[in-house]
Amino acid sequence: MARDPRLLVKTSPKQIEAAWKLAKERYGALGVDVGKALKSLRAIPVSLHCWQGDDVGGFESHGNAIGGGLAVTGNYPGRARTADELRADLDQALLLIPGSHRINLHAFYGEFAGKKVDRDAVEPIHFKHWIAWAKERGVGLDFNPSCFAHPKAADGFTLAHPEKSIRKFWIEHCRRSREIAATIGKALGSPCVTNVWVPDGFKDTPADRMRARERLVESLDAVFEKSFPPRYLLDAVEPKLFGIGAEACTVGSAEFYLGYAITRKKLLCLDAGHFHPTETISDKISSVLLYLPEILLHVSRGVRWDSDHVVTFADDLLAIAREIVACGDPSRIHIGLDYFDASINRIAAWTIGTRNMLKSLLVALLEPPGIRAAEVANDTTARLALQEESRGLPFGAVWDYYCEVEGVPVGEAWLAEVRRYEDQVTGGRK
């Protein structure tokens, strides 16, 4: 690939420092404490989804087609083929992202030593290398049962399947996933957020939605029968509007899981791609937090449908970040990323999306207090004026400074690192 030498330009520390000083003054004049904002940003972990690294493939000996209404498109070289490769790629991405973060695993990323270990037989031992790797780096791990890409999910139903034996299989998988997650949380001294998402849904108009939903409740109750200390494990459930092949009705809809989470004391997972396109999860955060102590987000970007594009630094993401901060206690909101693009360099995909998430949180933390004050004074003209003017504030200088002090590349300099890694490592993978 021909590369433009301008991509290697590095900003000098002197420039970064000078711009930071000016930005600090500008924000200070608006009543914003920039140092405090950076301290708050440093305390917010983002959970990087391991599945961006291998196109949601997993490491089972018999790889199955993805299914479950999910689609990964693109054939950019360099997909991780083994857990070692995936961990090495994550290590590279983490070097380009400021702050301390987490890694989100799916059950089918266990290491099965070439053996066929079916989903109802996964055990904590299959994750011992992941645990050791995470411990060494001081990163937390999150977890997900994998209820798709499997012959027993081929007709689109798992926990709500009409056949009892199939439901039993998936209940066992989810139970074992929670055991694994609790083992992880205990070993790492940090609660493992474990998210149950199932694809179950009808392609065409169902004759009986009610029975399917009753089966899902029953199965979920069986999955969650055993309780674990919240310092090891936090359970989440993820609703969805529709998926490919499940266009008419998704069993685990928004109302289904909101009720379930409230009555069963689970975290609700809000995925940005799982609602009608005119709805935004940013508006849902404050409502849900009135009834649940903690929630999980799957930050994603749908383009025309739930396409799971890499998240960009745009209005939707800024609004999500703003609500995370504006609710008053960001620690109640677990931030996970959920996208998969196989058409670009996968390490770049992690880096772009995570840096965008963090940059958006920084913008939110730097919001001038005058905006809220205008609302309190019922001055909606000033509120809009200040909101719009604040878009032009020099947050970029604060971000650059943050990257510099955190020891990660400033600006687009990270791309040169990804290129170097591509030349040396991922580019050679077949």
Ligand code: RNT
């Ligand atoms: C699917 C859900 C789910 C998955 C991942 C792989 O629509 O968003 O969270 O994307 O678990």
Ligand code: ZN
């Ligand atoms: Zn999701």
